[in-house]
Amino acid sequence: MPTVGILGRDVEVKFMKGEGGTGDADRDQLVAGIKSMAALIDRTDWPDVYRDAFGRMKGITFFDGMIRVNGHQIERPCCDEDDAVFYWEIEEFMQNQDDDVRANTFFHDCWHVVQFHDAGFPDGDKERVWREVDATTHQIIVAKLLGCSDHETLHLEKFKNDQKAIIDRLNEGVRKKWGPQDHHVERKAKPVDD
Numbered sequence: 269m270p271t272v273g274i275l276g277r278d279v280e281v282k283f284m285k286g287e288g289g290t291g292d293a294d295r296d297q298l299v300a301g302i303k304s305m306a307a308l309i310d311r312t313d314w315p316d317v318y319r320d321a322f323g324r325m326k327g328i329t330f331f332d333g334m335i336r337v338n339g340h341q342i343e344r345p346c347c348d349e350d351d352a353v354f355y356w357e358i359e360e361f362m363q364n365q366d367d368d369v370r371a372n373t374f375f376h377d378c379w380h381v382v383q384f385h386d387a388g389f390p391d392g393d394k395e396r397v398w399r400e401v402d403a404t405t406h407q408i409i410v411a412k413l414l415g416c417s418d419h420e421t422l423h424l425e426k427f428k429n430d431q432k433a434i435i436d437r438l439n440e441g442v443r444k445k446w447g448p449q450d451h452h453v454e455r456k457a458k459p460v461d462d
């Protein structure tokens with residue numbers, strides 16, 4: 269399997285074909301996209317705290333369709349925080365091919381891994397919303413360090429200040445049998461009751 273170096277650490281890149289997915293994405297193009305994003309991250313000057321955060325993610329798994337990870341059904345990008353794997357939906361990855369946008373998107377979930385290391389799995393909606401606001405706040409700073417314009421980070425500012433949008437996002441595209449769940453694959457350490 270391919271690995272891509274980001275700030276001196278190897279990140280494993282894998283692929284999953286989900287239910288309803290085609291599995292026919294151009295893997296070389298996806299790996300090239302990650303390499304190009306990594307090159308931008310590598311040539312940017314980072315405060316230690318962000319350099320450390322980027323180093324927390326061990327893997328990126330591209331997928332299409334609906335995949336099952338640790339008992340969750342996933343149809344959009346999300347992060348397995350304790351395994352430090354970012355599940356990146358191919359459609360979203362290809363929607364905006366700017367390295368700076370991809371890099372700040374990736375960073376957001378690296379920051380969730382930092383939060384997990386600091387405080388474990390989030391407990392309750394209030395904590396989940398707080399972590400979204402926190403991750404998005406740092407993501408905006410990182411986006412600007414990567415070269416994104418204020419215009420490019422405007423949607424992140426709006427999202428950060430809109431609690432309903434955050435909750436809708438957390439509840440979209442990830443579910444277990446009994447209903448919607450947040451977008452992070454965070455309950456695998458607890459007993460699974462399905």
Ligand SMILES: [Zn+2]
Pocket residue numbers: 376380399400403
């Ligand atoms: Zn998040």
